[in-house]
Amino acid sequence: MSSEYLVEVSHLKQYFPVRSGFKTIPLKAVDDVSFNIKPGETLGLVGESGCGKTTVGRTLLRLYKPTSGSIKFEGEEVTEKNIHALRKEMQMVFQDPYSSLNPRMTVEDIIGEPLDVHKLYSNRAERHEKVISLMETVGLNAEHATRYAHEFSGGQRQRIGIARALAVDPKFIVCDEPVSALDVSIQAQVVNMFEDLQAERGMAYLFIAHDLLVVQHISDRIAVMYLGHMMELAESDELMNNPKHPYTQSLLSAVPIPDPETARNSKRIILEGDVPSPLRMPSGCPFRTRCKYATEQCAMAMPELTDRGEGHMVACWNR
Amino acid sequence: MADYKYVIDVQDLHTTFKTDKGDVHAVNGVNFRLEPGKTLGIVGESGSGKSVTSYSIMQILANNGRISGGKVLYKGEDITKWDAKKMAGFRGKCCSIIFQDPMTSLNPVFTIGYQLEEAVLLHTNRNRKEAKERAIEMLTLVGVNEPEKRVDQYPHELSGGMRQRVMIAMALACEPDILIADEPTTALDVTIQAQILELMQDLQKKLGMAIIIVTHDLGVIASMCDEIIVMYGGRVCERGTADDIFYAPAHEYTKGLLRSIPTTENNGQRLVPIGGTPINLLNMPKGCAFCPRCDAAMKICLTEVPEELQVGENHRAACWMNVKKMYEEANA
Numbered sequence: 001m002s003s004e005y006l007v008e009v010s011h012l013k014q015y016f017p018v019r020s021g022f023k024t025i026p027l028k029a030v031d032d033v034s035f036n037i038k039p040g041e042t043l044g045l046v047g048e049s050g051c052g053k054t055t056v057g058r059t060l061l062r063l064y065k066p067t068s069g070s071i072k073f074e075g076e077e078v079t080e081k082n083i084h085a086l087r088k089e090m091q092m093v094f095q096d097p098y099s100s101l102n103p104r105m106t107v108e109d110i111i112g113e114p115l116d117v118h119k120l121y122s123n124r125a126e127r128h129e130k131v132i133s134l135m136e137t138v139g140l141n142a143e144h145a146t147r148y149a150h151e152f153s154g155g156q157r158q159r160i161g162i163a164r165a166l167a168v169d170p171k172f173i174v175c176d177e178p179v180s181a182l183d184v185s186i187q188a189q190v191v192n193m194f195e196d197l198q199a200e201r202g203m204a205y206l207f208i209a210h211d212l213l214v215v216q217h218i219s220d221r222i223a224v225m226y227l228g229h230m231m232e233l234a235e236s237d238e239l240m241n242n243p244k245h246p247y248t249q250s251l252l253s254a255v256p257i258p259d260p261e262t263a264r265n266s267k268r269i270i271l272e273g274d275v276p277s278p279l280r281m282p283s284g285c286p287f288r289t290r291c292k293y294a295t296e297q298c299a300m301a302m303p304e305l306t307d308r309g310e311g312h313m314v315a316c317w318n319r
Numbered sequence: 320m321a322d323y324k325y326v327i328d329v330q331d332l333h334t335t336f337k338t339d340k341g342d343v344h345a346v347n348g349v350n351f352r353l354e355p356g357k358t359l360g361i362v363g364e365s366g367s368g369k370s371v372t373s374y375s376i377m378q379i380l381a382n383n384g385r386i387s388g389g390k391v392l393y394k395g396e397d398i399t400k401w402d403a404k405k406m407a408g409f410r411g412k413c414c415s416i417i418f419q420d421p422m423t424s425l426n427p428v429f430t431i432g433y434q435l436e437e438a439v440l441l442h443t444n445r446n447r448k449e450a451k452e453r454a455i456e457m458l459t460l461v462g463v464n465e466p467e468k469r470v471d472q473y474p475h476e477l478s479g480g481m482r483q484r485v486m487i488a489m490a491l492a493c494e495p496d497i498l499i500a501d502e503p504t505t506a507l508d509v510t511i512q513a514q515i516l517e518l519m520q521d522l523q524k525k526l527g528m529a530i531i532i533v534t535h536d537l538g539v540i541a542s543m544c545d546e547i548i549v550m551y552g553g554r555v556c557e558r559g560t561a562d563d564i565f566y567a568p569a570h571e572y573t574k575g576l577l578r579s580i581p582t583t584e585n586n587g588q589r590l591v592p593i594g595g596t597p598i599n600l601l602n603m604p605k606g607c608a609f610c611p612r613c614d615a616a617m618k619i620c621l622t623e624v625p626e627e628l629q630v631g632e633n634h635r636a637a638c639w640m641n642v643k644k645m646y647e648e649a650n651a
Contacts, residue, residue, distance in 0.1 A: 048508035048509070048510060048511075049508055153596045153597065155596060156596070183364040183365055183535065183597055184364060184535060184536075184537070184576060184579060184580060185364060185575065185576060185579050185592060185593035185597070185612075186592070186596075186597070187579070187580075187592075188579035188580070188581075188590040188591065188592035188593070189592040189593075189594075191581070191590055192589060192590055192592060195589070210508065210509065212509070213538075213580070213581040213582065213583075214581055216581065216583075216586060217581035217585075217586060217590070237586070240583070240586075250510060251509060251510060253513075254509045254510045254512065254513035255509055255538065256509075256512070256513075256516075256536060256538025256539045256541065256542070257538055257541060257542075257582070257583070258537035258538040258541050258565070258577070258580055258582060259541060259565060259582065260541045260542065260561035260562055260565050260566075261562075262583075263538075263541045263542030264542060268513055268517070270510075270513055270514055270517055271510045271513075271514070273464075274478045274480055274481065274511070275478075275508075
């Protein structure tokens with residue numbers, strides 16, 4: 001392998017055309033985002049709804065064609081690679097375990113489909129065997145292989161989705177809010193399973209979520225996005241304990257802490273107003289309209305993501 | 320009206336839904352009461368009966384649901400005996416509710432102002448013009464910018480956080496004594512969630528209503544409740560102050576719940592999940608609802624429903640483990 005990184009994203013842009021009256025204007029869902037993921041690493045991606053975090057995940061898998069920029073997987077440009085071969089290396093786990101499973105297929109066929117697509121078995125018996133072993137890996141009862149998705153609870157369905165992603169033995173999985181739809185007590189089961197699977201198989205994750213406490217728990221590094229831009233990227237503990245970007249600071253202070261003592265003593269930085277529409281993005285830094293440190297410079301240009309020591313990257317003029 | 324100490328007093332509430340597969344007992348004997356101006360938090364997972372409890376108070380259950388036992392006393396009067404007309408006067412005027420998803424709970428074909436005025440016109444004898452003034456006054460109170468312009472806008476023109484503010488404005492327009500907030504911030508982003516929670520606390524100080532906040536998020540209730548109720552399988556497992564629940568949990572379910580959430584302290588350690596799957600209300604265990612998932616379950620848990628037991632000053636829990644502990648202490 002030519003590079004130490006599994007996934008290298010540089011200056012990725014993903015615009016969607018939106019009709020506005022007679023004109024078509026671009027919605028800049030992801031605007032100039034760069035990051036890398038090492039093999040076996042978990043990168044957490046957080047941000048509010050509409051910040052482009054899901055779009056980043058989907059673009060990596062080529063569910064969208066990027067507007068510009070480069071995505072390299074194992075040193076090879078993703079857009080030039082055969083999509084069939086690519087999807088054997090990277091897979092996705094979706095947020096909603098209810099709508100991401102085909103209600104007309106049995107669990108065996110859902111998990112077996114990637115095996116069919118990539119022809120990973122020589123006969124029916126081998127396929128069945130592989131499906132059963134995958135089901136056992138994710139903690140599902142092998143006797144349930146002939147059942148349909150609606151017969152399972154939310155947590156079990158998410159396990160089916162994970163087994164399907166694991167079927168091709170990928171090196172990289174994009175997890176798009178995989179635990180958001182689950183109950184608190186079930187969330188921990190699934191988070192633990194993600195960690196165990198990574199320890200066994202050495203996969204890398206891009207873990208997209210809005211629950212910062214879960215992301216902190218599972219990630220090695222965390223990236224914070226706001227309106228299509230990357231604001232801060234650092235080691236997980238460093239980001240949580242020493243956030244530098246004003247947006248990260250207010251985001252962290254807004255997280256409800258399940259501890260009465262800390263909650264009483266902590267001072268919340270309440271952000272004024274709402275996230276601006278991505279169709280009417282402010283000039284320069286997109287956060288400046290809600291930022292208390294904003295200066296004239298912020299309106300002029302978007303700051304670069306620069307290293308402030310030990311890989312702590314921040315994109316802010318003033319901090 | 321009779322003297323009352325509690326603005327709402329729920330006594331042994333049972334709510335049942337008729338389904339094709341049999342009766343579903345969503346709420347099985349819930350008790351709680353709330354003093355004026357205080358905040359009660361109800362936590363639980365899906366299927367714990369927390370939302371059904373609040374719908375039962377408002378009597379806005381689905382058609383197949385009914386209150387099958389118990390009393391709901393509002394200022395000392397049992398409102399489960401009230402007829403539909405009297406209840407219509409209760410909702411909005413005495414007790415209001417805000418729902419999880421502000422998009423589906425606002426009517427998309429009417430303006431914000433129309434929907435706000437509707438409540439005012441229904442419950443007070445103000446005329447249209449005064450109602451509109453009241454609507455603008457309420458929007459200002461909940462921090463909606465340019466309220467004069469907003470009253471003529473439709474729900475789709477507002478962001479999620481703004482819509483939830485409108486919902487709160489609507490709920491508080493007639494100055495109810497109780498505000499029920501059913502997962503008020505679940506559909507919102509964290510920064511907006513912080514704004515809305517802060518707003519609710521502010522308004523409580525200004526208007527003095529009691530709040531019942533129903534949520535699955537332990538973080539939300541940690542800071543703002545006078546009392547917390549933990550529900551599982553339609554029953555109350557544990558009740559107490561935030562400090563009681565978080566620092567001295569006395570029910571195995573509460574303990575499990577607290578172990579399973581990631582916090583800043585247990586970072587890097589493995590989470591300890593609660594095993595098994597959430598309860599199936601059609602097939603309730605005979606004894607304690609939590610016993611199929613409980614590591615500490617004993618023989619008695621399978622057959623007998625535990626009673627609530629005093630474990631602290633204002634702290635009660637319904638778990639046989641506490642009985643066992645007391646017995647052991649008495650014999651030691």
